[in-house]
Amino acid sequence: MSNVPTIRWGILTTGLIASWFVSDLMIDPPDAKVKHIIQCIGTSSLEKGQKFVKEYCPSQNPQLYDSYEKVYNDPNVDIVYIGTPHGYHYRDCMQAIAAGKNVLCEKAFTLNAKQAREIFAAAKEKNVYIAEAMWLRHRPLYRKLLELLHQDKVIGDITRVFADFASEIDIPSLPVTSRYRDLSLGAGSLLDLGIYSLTWLAVALEEKGSANTEMPRIVASQSQEEGIEVATTAVLQYPGGRQGIATSTTKAKGPPGRVFVVIHGTNGHVEVSGDATSVPEFFTVYEKQERYGGASKVFFEKDEYEHTEYRFPVVGLGFVWEADNTALDVLAGRKESSIMPWAATVHMMDIMDEIRRQGGTVYPGE
Known part of the structure; x- marks a missing residue:
């Protein structure tokens, strides 16, 4: 693992889908393409966050924040993973983008195509990476x-x-x-x-x-x-x-x-x-x-x-390929995924x- 690049994640929230994603980030296969670091986690409850860390990423010691804004503003975060419910994706993506952060946002990306187009326009203006987390x-x-x-x-x-x-x-x-x-x-x-x-x-x-x-x-x-x-x-x-x-x-x-x-x-x-x-x-x-x-x-x-x-x-649970591909995109300076391009999400x-x-x-x- 010493010769592979490292990516630092900021995780929103401590719900079920986030727990699956983080569990897979902890896998350390011999042929790993990327080393994944859980830099920080944003949660509505620090007690819930501590339990989450103990259960899903005990080998790391991520910073726990009681607000999502603190995740966006952490200078050590390379990319933010958004695992909130669909209805919050627009808000969370726009806030992360405004802070200049790269984003991987769970599916369904937004509630409607109008929201998706606005997010991609904001990402283009800010020159940050964003992709829908359609792991399939x-x-x-x-x-x-x-x-x-x-x-x-x-x-x-x-x-x-x-x-x-x-x-x-x-x-x-x-x-x-x-x-x-x-x-x-x-x-x-x-x-x-x-x-x-x-x-x-x-x-x-x-x-x-x-x-x-x-x-x-x-x-x-x-x-x-x-x-x-x-x-x-x-x-x-x-x-x-x-x-x-x-x-x-x-x-x-x-x-x-x-x-x-x-x-x-x-x-x-x-x-x-x-x-x-x-x-x-x-x-x-x-x-x-x-x-x-x-x-x-x-x-x-x-x-x-x-x-x-x-x-x-x-x-693992099947999120490894998505996480690796996203990390390699960000590390290479790409702003869009070839596997899950913006046009595919809007379509x-x-x-x-x-x-x-x-x-x-x-x-x-x-």
Whole structure:
């Protein structure tokens, strides 16, 4: 580790997603690309912060601050990680940028595309790095699938994609103060779960990873409960008739190890599996085989397909690649991620804005 560069993080907050991210920063693999230092943590409670440090980064001794402003103003912080709820991202990003800090902000990046555009404009003016922390796009599994689909064309031309994220949350039983019930914080299945389904559509239907991709035609429907969106279904149609179907819900939970993404092509299909749509474990490529005499069959048989399974080593909880890639960007002086460029974030927010418009979900202030 003595020959690798060092990056110093300022962490906002001590919530669940921040605990996962920090836990992975503590991993010290032999082939490490970067040494991650938790320089400081901003928390609403110093007692909570002390407990967080003891549990998730005990080998380091980060400074604990009782305000986020102190994190932004710490001269020893190279980059700020924002793990607050969606509804606070705009405020926190703008404050960090104003202080001249580089930023990695959790998904969903903002509540809407307007906020995202304003943040990127501010970052450009201040000449600082900022990226959306869509960890799925950084995973080797996702990067390999992108290559196989678009460079190697293992299943021919993509025709159709289906992606689902179901994670049961009993909304009515939660207190009204819960972020899952607070519309000002972006409550609902779309920003929490549906963004992953839409990201899986992007790997197959948007070769450039959503950058410089035209807006698809969208037909969407949402269901609400207690005033909160609990189910979303969206059909995205791209040029050439290619379709993507993205669904999300907090009303059900899929079984472990299930197939949650299916990508159809002219020469086969791909199935992506795992315990959660955000944490893929492997994917299987099924390539069509020649049929006897070229005759078509009504029912496909298993031996009509040759299949190859792609598995990837598990490293921590899966945030390592995102953290390393972000750190290397900042250390190299880049202001934008090639894996999660600004255009990709804005494009995704535009899509979700249109889904919400059709589904009737409006956040306060819009």
